[in-house]
Amino acid sequence: MNQKTDVLIIGAGPIGLACGIEATKAGLSHAIIDKGCLVNSIYNYPKNMTFFSTSDRLEIGDVPFISHNPKPVRAEALEYFRRVASSWKLNVNLYEHVKGINKNDGFYEVNTSKETYEAQNIIIATGFYDLPYKLNVPGEDLPKVKHYYDEPHPYYGMKVAVVGAANSAVDVALETFRKGAKEVTMVIRESEINPRVKYWVRPDIENRIKEGSITAHFNSEITRIEERTIDIKTPDGAKTIENDFVLAMTGYQPDFTFLKAVGINIGTDEFQTPEFNPETMETNLKNIFLAGVICGGLKTSIWFIENSRVHAEMIVKTIKGRQ
Numbered sequence: 001m002n003q004k005t006d007v008l009i010i011g012a013g014p015i016g017l018a019c020g021i022e023a024t025k026a027g028l029s030h031a032i033i034d035k036g037c038l039v040n041s042i043y044n045y046p047k048n049m050t051f052f053s054t055s056d057r058l059e060i061g062d063v064p065f066i067s068h069n070p071k072p073v074r075a076e077a078l079e080y081f082r083r084v085a086s087s088w089k090l091n092v093n094l095y096e097h098v099k100g101i102n103k104n105d106g107f108y109e110v111n112t113s114k115e116t117y118e119a120q121n122i123i124i125a126t127g128f129y130d131l132p133y134k135l136n137v138p139g140e141d142l143p144k145v146k147h148y149y150d151e152p153h154p155y156y157g158m159k160v161a162v163v164g165a166a167n168s169a170v171d172v173a174l175e176t177f178r179k180g181a182k183e184v185t186m187v188i189r190e191s192e193i194n195p196r197v198k199y200w201v202r203p204d205i206e207n208r209i210k211e212g213s214i215t216a217h218f219n220s221e222i223t224r225i226e227e228r229t230i231d232i233k234t235p236d237g238a239k240t241i242e243n244d245f246v247l248a249m250t251g252y253q254p255d256f257t258f259l260k261a262v263g264i265n266i267g268t269d270e271f272q273t274p275e276f277n278p279e280t281m282e283t284n285l286k287n288i289f290l291a292g293v294i295c296g297g298l299k300t301s302i303w304f305i306e307n308s309r310v311h312a313e314m315i316v317k318t319i320k321g322r323q
Contacts, residue, residue, distance in 0.1 A: 008119035015292035041129035139225030152179035169249035273297035
């Protein structure tokens with residue numbers, strides 16, 4: 001038999017959990033599904049990552065987030081969101097992939113890899129961490145190229161190229177350097193380290209570059225990747241560098257293919273912003289809502305946990321009002 005629910009939430013990240021909490025508060029039945037694990041994006045962060053925000057700004061559902069550090073680390077966040085899901089007894093179904101969504105006589109039928117749901121309302125809170133921006137150069141499919149980074153140990157004694165100049169790239173460059181990488185080279189398309197890099201980290205990377213511990217090629221890009229080398233284009237001309245691993249910290253993008261398959265309108269602007277009502281978070285499809293960073297399209301620096309938790313309240317208020 002189909003599982004019937006008032007609200008089906010796609011995405012078990014912090015904002016998806018917040019939506020489940022608000023549904024519970026409002027007396028609405030809910031189910032949260034995710035193709036990965038609980039807070040899958042946070043799980044895929046580097047193991048030693050420190051959040052930019054303090055723990056109180058990451059709290060949801062009135063569950064206190066106590067950190068042993070001035071700013072929480074990944075392991076503390078994973079523990080916290082497990083506790084949130086358990087405390088609120090959220091109906092979370094993990095490792096469940098959405099195969100299709102169809103309108104059926106006033107409700108939506110959602111087919112997944114494990115179940116079929118009948119839902120009057122759907123909230124899409126899928127984030128953007130699943131699809132990395134590709135370099136689109138020959139050799140990118142080699143095993144030495146990584147678009148995700150977890151820890152520095154595998155790169156001990158190796159010659160590493162880090163692509164990018166934002167927080168992730170800077171963290172990776174510094175950590176692999178300090179944990180014994182033989183050489184760390186940054187390949188950066190811009191003319192400087194990203195101004196939004198964490199304020200306590202930026203002086204560190206700039207000083208390591210200045211002293212020569214980490215080599216940085218600004219206004220440059222990789223043009224080819226080979227088993228033992230990379231070719232880069234720099235203002236001083238083409239260069240070939242010996243290399244063991246390429247860590248492409250180039251950022252991630254939302255799954256527009258899924259949104260389009262559902263029938264959600266995607267803007268034609270450079271950021272491909274999905275269409276939604278900013279007062280209700282409802283898309284062009286009745287009773288299908290967006291929540292969290294997915295709302296920003298390619299502009300992934302607009303929405304965070306701190307400022308998109310309110311989406312859950314807005315959506316559930318709209319749903320409850322229609323009843």
